[in-house]
Every structure is written in structure tokens, then in C-alpha cells.
Amino acid sequence: MTSAPLPLSVWARNISPSPTLAVDAKAKAMQAAGADVCSFAAGEPDFDTPDHIKEACITALRGGKTKYGPTPGIEVLRQAIVNRYAAEYGLKATIAQVIVSPGGKFNCFLGILATCSPGDEVIIPAPYWVSYPEMVKLSGATPRFVLCDDRTGFKLTPAQLSAALTPKTRLLVLNSPSNPTGAVYTRAELSALVDIAVRHNLYILSDEMYEHLIYDGATPTCLATLSPEAEARVITVAGFSKTYAMTGWRIGTTLAPLPVAKAIAELQSQMSSNVTTFAQYGALAALQEKEKTSAALATMLTAFDRRRRNLHAELNRIPGIHCLLAQGAFYLFPNISSFGLKDVDFCNRLLDSEQVAAVPGSAFGAEGYLRLSYATSDATIAKGVARLAKFCASLKK
Numbered sequence: 324m325t326s327a328p329l330p331l332s333v334w335a336r337n338i339s340p341s342p343t344l345a346v347d348a349k350a351k352a353m354q355a356a357g358a359d360v361c362s363f364a365a366g367e368p369d370f371d372t373p374d375h376i377k378e379a380c381i382t383a384l385r386g387g388k389t390k391y392g393p394t395p396g397i398e399v400l401r402q403a404i405v406n407r408y409a410a411e412y413g414l415k416a417t418i419a420q421v422i423v424s425p426g427g428k429f430n431c432f433l434g435i436l437a438t439c440s441p442g443d444e445v446i447i448p449a450p451y452w453v454s455y456p457e458m459v460k461l462s463g464a465t466p467r468f469v470l471c472d473d474r475t476g477f478k479l480t481p482a483q484l485s486a487a488l489t490p491k492t493r494l495l496v497l498n499s500p501s502n503p504t505g506a507v508y509t510r511a512e513l514s515a516l517v518d519i520a521v522r523h524n525l526y527i528l529s530d531e532m533y534e535h536l537i538y539d540g541a542t543p544t545c546l547a548t549l550s551p552e553a554e555a556r557v558i559t560v561a562g563f564s565k566t567y568a569m570t571g572w573r574i575g576t577t578l579a580p581l582p583v584a585k586a587i588a589e590l591q592s593q594m595s596s597n598v599t600t601f602a603q604y605g606a607l608a609a610l611q612e613k614e615k616t617s618a619a620l621a622t623m624l625t626a627f628d629r630r631r632r633n634l635h636a637e638l639n640r641i642p643g644i645h646c647l648l649a650q651g652a653f654y655l656f657p658n659i660s661s662f663g664l665k666d667v668d669f670c671n672r673l674l675d676s677e678q679v680a681a682v683p684g685s686a687f688g689a690e691g692y693l694r695l696s697y698a699t700s701d702a703t704i705a706k707g708v709a710r711l712a713k714f715c716a717s718l719k720k
């Protein structure tokens with residue numbers, strides 16, 4: 324007897340797989356098959372975790388830090404996180420407001436789950452990080468996208484935010500420095516957006532994952548420090564993955580108003596419990612051994628900045644491409660709309676004919692662009708951009 328296939332849930336049927344991971348996977352498969360691929364698809368630093376962080380983790384593992392810990396994170400780490408917000412931004416918080424979660428991605432998801440219900444609307448400026456819409460859908464809420472193109476530097480304007488508000492709007496998602504565009508909002512720009520969010524009593528999820536990867540003397544803004552009203556509604560997500568080349572460690576942080584932090588800790592207690600206990604001691608070393616950590620970060624920043632300026636200059640030399648000089652993260656987001664091709668087709672043909680991997684802007688809700696990651700070697704960037712130029716010239720014929 325054959326039975327009808329059992330249906331999957333509405334959550335399983337509505338989820339879309341990560342398009343950035345898909346391009347990266349195809350490029351890696353081509354590489355494994357012997358192709359000489361230049362990949363601009365990476366979403367993580369090409370550096371290894373600094374040694375002192377690894378050593379602290381190994382020592383903790385050897386020392387038996389192998390049991391369950393407190394769900395929101397070991398107290399010494401949460402205190403170190405409170406201390407660093409105080410030192411870097413003058414933000415006064417308590418450890419009860421801090422939750423350490425298994426990766427910044429999960430911190431974002433729990434922040435959304437703690438504040439959004441079915442029927443609520445969440446404003447997501449596009450281009451957006453690919454996981455926000457899916458997380459909002461999994462909470463039962465509805466994402467509302469606002470397209471912010473290169474004419475506003477990929478930044479949401481107060482007028483755009485006001486126009487997108489409805490009585491159902493519950494949460495605004497902001498991400499500065501941005502993945503995928505590298506855009507960095509100024510403090511004044513963020514203040515204007517926060518004022519509107521305060522007037523409409525919205526929560527704000529501020530994804531500050533790239534706060535330390537910032538160039539040209541720009542400074543990161545910790546949104547919660549803008550005003551007491553901001554502090555009472557901003558859920559700040561940050562972490563270790565991008566700043567300290569620790570993507571595989573799976574450690575992210577949330578700083579939230581106390582009632583939200585308590586809700587997030589309770590959700591986490593039923594969904595994942597604490598982050599791997601000995602890994603948290605590595606993160607602690609990243610915050611405590613400041614001189615070694617700063618030196619490692621400075622080395623990465625010097626390399627990222629050099630590649631950023633080189634890639635930007637080379638891109639703008641290619642007829643038909645227009646690219647802003649982003650001030651943060653490790654991405655540039657050139658406009659390729661002049662070629663008259665869908666960005667997905669552009670990327671597929673680029674990968675097939677020139678073995679260059681790039682993620683189409685439409686994966687981030689913005690058709691007509693590419694996301695190029697410069698978290699790769701100078702040699703790969705030089706070779707890849709030369710091939711891109713050749714490909715673009717062939718399209719113009």
C-alpha cells in the first residue's frame with residue numbers, strides 16, 4: 324500500500340534557502356573539480372582566529388569547562404561585554420541585559436521572536452541581509468521592504484520610513500555597517516530614523532555585527548546610545564564572528580532592554596541553551612587580552628582597507644559599472660544595471676564563462692547590483708576584477 328506523502332509544515336514550506344551560501348557552494352564545487360575560480364562570494368574573513376583566543380579556549384577545554392553553563396552565557400563573559408559597551412560607547416548596562424547566543428544569526432532570530440507576533444509588520448530596508456525576511460516569516464510576522472538604492476547610498480531615509488509605517492508596524496531592522504552594501508549611517512542619519520521609531524513606538528533591531536570593520540576614519544554608532552528612548556527599544560546584536568575571524572565558533576551577543584532580554588533568555592533556554600561552554604572562554608580572551616586582540620584586528624583592517632580601495636578603483640574603471648566607496652564591512656555593491664541583463668543571469672554567465680563568483684543583488688532584495696566580498700587575497704581580487712572587465716567588455720559588443 325502506498326500512502327500520500329506526509330505534508331511538511333507551513334514553516335518548512337515557506338522558508339527559502341540562503342542564496343549567498345548557494346553561490347559560494349557552486350564556486351567551491353567548481354574549484355574542487357579543478358577550475359581556477361576567483362570568488363567574491365565569501366561572507367567571512369579570510370583570516371584565522373588569533374592565537375590567544377584559540378589558546379584560551381583550549382585551556383578551558385583542558386580545564387574541564389565542558390558542562391552546561393548559564394543559558395544566557397557565563398557571567399565573566401557577560402560582564403566583559405557590559406564593560407566593553409561602557410568603554411567603547413559610554414553605555415551603562417547590567418549583565419541581565421546581555422545574552423550570548425550560538426551565533427549572531429540566532430541573536431537576530433531571538434530578538435525578532437521576542438518582539439514580533441503573527442499579524443505584525445517588520446520594516447526591512449533593502450538591500451538587506453538575506454536572513455531577516457526568513458526570520459520575520461518564521462515569527463509569523465510580515466516583512467515590509469523599502470528599497471534604498473545607490474542614490475541614497477543604500478540608506479533608508481526618514482521620508483521612506485514614514486511612508487512605510489502602518490498601524491501594524493512593530494519592528495524596524497537596521498544594519499550599519501551593512502551586509503551587503505558596506506554602507507555606514509552617520510549618527511545624525513540614525514537619530515532621524517530613531518525619532519520616527521520612538522514616535523510610532525517601534526522596537527528596533529540594530530545589527531551591529533560589523534561595528535569594528537570601518538574605514539576612512541568613520542565611526543560606528545551604537546544605536547542604543549542615541550537617547551534614553553532609544554535605549555528602551557533597541558535590541559543590539561553584535562558578536563565575534565566578523566571582527567575576530569571567529570565565524571565557525573558560533574558566538575553572538577545581544578544587549579536589550581531588560582524585559583526583552585529576559586524573554587530572549589527564556590526562548591533560548593528552550594531552543595538551544597548556552598553557547599558551547601569552552602568556546603565562551605575564547606570569546607572572553609578576545610575581550611580581555613585587549614592589546615593582542617587590537618593588534619590582530621589592526622592587521623585585518625589594514626588588509627581589508629587596501630583591498631577595498633583597490634577593488635573600488637578597478638571597478639569604476641570598467642565601462643558600465645558604477646560603484647560607491649562603502650565605508651564598512653568587507654563588501655562593495657556595484658551597480659551593473661547598464662548591461663541590461665538580470666543580475667542573476669549576469670552572475671551565472673560570469674561564473675560559467677570567466678570563473679568569477681559574485682552574488683546577485685536580487686538575493687538581497689535589490690535587482691541590478693552585485694555583492695563583491697573583498698575578504699579574499701589581493702591576488703584573487705586583481706585577477707577576478709580583470710576577468711570581470713573582460714566579461715563586461717564582451718557584453719558591450
Ligand SMILES: *Cc1c(COP(=O)(O)O)cnc(C)c1O
Pocket residue numbers: 425426427428429431452498501502530532562563564565570573574575
Ligand atoms: C554574518 C552576519 C551575522 C551573523 O553572524 P554569525 O556568524 O551568526 O555570528 C549577522 N548579521 C549580519 C549582517 C551578518 O553579515
